[in-house]
Each structure stands twice: as structure tokens, then as C-alpha cells.
Amino acid sequence: MEKKWWKESVVYQIYPRSFKDSNGDGIGDINGITEKMGYLQELGVDVIWLSPVYQSPNDDNGYDISDYQAIMEEFGTMEDFDRMLAAAHEHGLKLVMDLVVNHTSDEHPWFVESRKSVDNPYRDYYIWRPGKDGKEPNNWGSCFSGPAWKYDPQTEMYYLHLFSEKQPDLNWDNPKVRQEVFDMMNWWLDKGVDGFRMDVISLISKKPDLPDGPVGINGYASFNEPANGPHVHEYLQEMREKVLNRKETITVGECSGVTLEEAKKYASSDGKELNMVFQFEHMDVDADANTKWTDKKMDLRDMKEVLTRWQKGLEDIAWNSLFWENHDQPRSISRYGNDSPEYREVSAKMLATCLHMMQGTPYVYQGEELGMTNVPFTSIDQFRDLDSINAYRELVEEQKVFTSEEMMRYLRYKSRDNARTPFQWDDSENAGFSTGTPWIMVNPNYKEINAKDQLEREDSVFHYYQKLIRLRKEQEVIVYGTYDLLLPDSKEIYTYTRTLGEEKLLVVCNFYEPEVSFEMPEEFIGGTCLISNYPEVSLKAEMTLRPYEAFVIKK
């Protein structure tokens, strides 16, 4: 297998609004990030992925961009950005920008022009259609509730928005749009950034006839209907030639609706498109058929089936990205682990072990390295995320699909805001995030869970992540070894091996609280324990795994 630095790296995602506020206005900012480079260096990560910092009306916290070459005022200035980039590089960290080009803000000058008239030069930058029988052109739904079409009285036509009304979809079939995007990307590369995380890049190429799709619980087809459209690979290959080939970069495509077969094209090791993709099948194992709004728990066998299919499916031909969390997902420890004070740390370490030992590039979302948990929201007014707020309005108030109590339970379990509360730096007011009033509530558990405490404590979740990251640098088998699942039918244990030539690792994780017996494969008895989440492990043929126990043995 070809060796690449981005296969050997660990990426840390920063959600700037919630990371560190440097000027007391309650909003995290660029200077706050610059202050904390030492923290990231100590953790040992190699690359920062920065969620959007561009000028934006903030309908979707920066994922609605009105100027791709300006910085959001609340976050600072372009000079602040340049200083942050230099500081990252001085600390040996690379910086990856979030590239949000499936759509712009409706306040972007292109859209302001586009909606003016049917013969405006920018008309064809977006996707406009006449209504059908006085209704929307097709049955597609927005990711954030309601239809994916908005009627615009100025020209009496509808525009497509797979996300909010304030996020109109760009028309990638227009070569001028592609050229604008490529020019902008080159401008950022010339500035010195090291790569791109490409927001919903799988959705950019729509089938020309925009066909209806099967409907979900709210009566609309999924926003993922256009996923992996007819020209998406062609457009990414063009991007590779016109932009990415100019420089050594790291690229990851957020590919909602991606299948394994499609991923082999997006992330093929022939290097024609992207380095890797984010797939979401393992984020759906605890969803209902039609909706993520449920508090159903996963069946571990489903999780193993999905992750194993991806591990084996991409082996030798493409590359995986590994994640439990990001700014769109709830906290993994509350979802797949146990966030009670008794098991919080041990289960956070177990989840980290399970993920970081797989083949692929691991992503750590801010606060995950502390075992930050979901948030005890009590009222819909405490939410800031339009996805959560709109879903509550649609499913509780308008369509009465769920009662308010049910929906609040689902939001506490699945809302994106669970991952967006301020980073917990210390046990002072507002968790040391801000001296002002934070834009979203602070998780009340910050006195128990915070970076200051964990940096001082050798057995903390932080130091466990630090060790996992260090092991990846020391043990090639963690990066390049092949993955093989053991015990596929076990409901409690996730165990697999990694093999590279003569080297072999065994990873064992008990995903639940009850003790469970485990028969150690013979070749590993007498092996060396590389890491474990209990102080002592005694390797025996017949073992009893303790609650959430995890360890890695080298033959």
C-alpha cells in the first residue's frame, strides 16, 4: 500500500463559534483558536479542520456563506486569520478549510443578482424551475424540514435549497460556477491553507429531470435524493486538475448518501478525486427507517457489520476516514457509550480505542478528547440549531407526529446542539470559554469535565487520546495493517485484528456495562499490551471483560 502523510495523520475539528472566545462577546473566535495552538500540539494531532469562518448571515452557523474571501466579523479579521494560520504552521499543524459550495447564502451577491430576472447573467448560477400544478417542481424535502423549493415572487419561479431557504443550491452544471469555485479555492491555497473538507460534496450534481423520490415521515423525499449524481466524479476530477494538483493537500469529502461502491470512486487511490470521504452508514444504525428523530439504541452487531464492510470494502483501493463525532452529531459517549459519572471516562476511552485502531484517518471533534457529553436541555428555547428548531415546529406543532415530550427526548439524544455547547476549558464561570454570556448554554457538567483537570491528571481521557495518537506514529501496523473482524455475532464485544507482514494486533472492546467472558486467541496470549482503559490487564486464555473494558495486544 502506498504510504501517504495524510494516512498517518490525526485530524482535529474545531467549531469556531464554541471553541474559545477571546474578547468576551460570548462567541468563539479566531484569536481564541490562535491562543490554543499549544493545547492541540500537546494532544498530538497533525491537522486542524476548521468549520466555516467566512462571512455569513449565520442562518446555519456559517454554512451559509455570503463572501468566500472574507472573514465573519464575529470571528475576527483576515489579519487574525493569517496570524492563526502562521501559528498553526509554527506548531507543526496543517490547516484545512471547510469548503461549502453545494450552496451559498441567499445574501451572496451571485444570488442577489440571480433572483432579479430570468435573463440576469447570474440566473443560471442557481437552480430555478417553474412550479408544477401550482406547487413545488418536485417532492424533495429540505434537510431542515419542509420542501426543498422556495417560491420567489420576483420572477414567479422556485429555487432549489436542499438545506435552509437561505442556502440556495448552486448550479454546478454551469461551467462559470465551477470556475468561480476553483478560483476561490486557488486563492485560499495561495494563502497557504493545506486542504479542504468539502461540505455535502456528493450532492453537487443533480439529475437534469430532478425526479421525485420516496417520501419520509414529514411527507417529503430526503434531501439526499440527488446524492452521487451523474457528473459528480467528472466535476471533482476537474477540481483535481485545476486546483488540487497544484499543491500537496489533504481532502475529505462529506458524502451524505454515499455507498461503498461510490466511495471507491471518490476516494480511489489513483488520486483522481479526493483522499477520503466521510460516510454516514454507521451514524444511521440507531436511526429509524425514515428519520433520525428517535432515542433507539444501536445493536452493536449492526455497527460492526457497517464498519467492517467499509474497512474491507476500501482495503487496498481507497481510504477510510474514521469518526464518532462532528458538529452535526450528538456526543458519542452519550450515544454509544455511557455518560454516567461512574462509566464516563472508561467508556470514552473504549470508544476511542475501537475507532483509532481501525484503518483510516481518525478525526477528533473538539471536546471528544475530554469525553464531553450530551446536554440536559429542558426546553426548546435553549436550542440554537435550525435543524432542531425546525424539526420541533414541523413534527410537534404542525404535523403532530410526536408529542412535545417525545421530541424533547429525541432532541436531547440526537440534536446537533449537543456537540455545539462551549468547549469546557476549566471549572471557572462559563467553563473558561468566555467572560461574557455564551451564545448557547454551557453544559452544567463543566466542573467535572474540563481540560484543566484532565491535563493535570495522568489517567484522563485527554491523556488516553494523546497516547492513542502517539501509538499511531510508533506502530505502522495501526496505519497500514489490514483489518479482520472476529466474533461478528457477539452482541457485546467488538474485537478485530490488524495485520502487517509479521506484525499483528488484537483490539478488544466490551461495549456494555455487564461483564462478559472472552476467549483470548492463542497467538496473543503472552503478547504485549499497547494500551488499555483499566490499570492492569492480565492476559489469559479465558478472560472476563470488565464494564467497557478495552485493550490492544501486540503479538
Ligand code: GLC
Ligand atoms: C453539512 C454540514 C452541516 C450543514 C450542512 C449544510 O452537512 O456539516 O453542518 O448544516 O452541510 O451546509
Ligand code: CA
Ligand atoms: Ca468573541
